Amino acid sequence: MKMTIAATVLALLAAGSARAAVIDAQPSGFEIRHEVVVAAPASVVWATLVQPSKWWVSAHTWSGASANLSLGAASGGCFCERLPNGGSVLHMTTVYAAPGQKLVLSGALGPLQTSGASGALTVLLAEKDGQTTVTVTYDVGGYFKGGLDKLAAPVDGVVGQQVAGLKAAAEGPQGLK
Template identity: 35%
Template sequence: MLRPLLAAAVLALSVTPAAAEVVARTADSFTLRYAVGAEIDPGDIPGALVDLPKWWDSAHTYSGSAANLSLDLTPGGCWCEKLADGTDFDHGRTVSVTPDSFLFNAPFGPLRGKTTKAELTVTWPAANKGWTPTWTMVVEGPGIGAMADGVDAVMGAGYQRWLRYLEYGESQAA
């Protein structure tokens, strides 16, 4: 009885690509990577990123509503959140844009003020049957390695919600 269950578990794991991983961790840094092959139109990636209110989890905002988020994909553009008092909270900035990547200075949430580097890179390399939308986050700062698992949980969930929106156009906003 145990053998068929074990075989089924191995088979299930072998056909499901690993989507999230803490690639590296030290006391003062960590690197996260999220990548899944998908049948997408890479031209849809910028629009899906900008549609933050449709896929970002409201529980991971200061205002309590993903509808208050915005993203400007031009270099220097803000990954911002409109707060109740009218203030725009600056979560991050677009650093560079190329035909196949976006680089953000991204000291999101609890990382603000604690990092010397917090970069999120979004790429979409071609794969055998489509593309592999990928997020890579590199974070450095004194003692920051202890935050890797918490940041991984939030960013991994964000990646999954974004990927679902990118692939299916289904709003995941809460």
């Protein structure tokens, strides 16, 4: 069952310590930001983050299955997806990786892939007292027919679903290691 953007935002707010916002939206680009506190150390959050198959929502994949996702968490690494019959998708490329601290990916997600738009997705981890604040920003710019500002809210909703999935997976029964 697909969640609406409003339901996603409400779920994030109910998750506690969650903040989501479209920071800026213009025809030439947008910036979104999500922040959530995860009840797990940064090492567990990082180990979970680099396994998107464990937390990415399957409805937001080209193959329909998050099990087909992988992430090379080193510069030049691929956030990729396997497709049937030997196909594949390069969603984003890792441009910066500091385990337990920061991950920066460059590229376009979903419908942005077929446009002249691209972005930088930055994930910051800050641990304090055994909990980790996860801050995710996605800055997108370029050309998209009709203007990128119209995609800011829907992309914000989708990224919010992924942040909620990351939190849930990292806080799971044993946390991912």
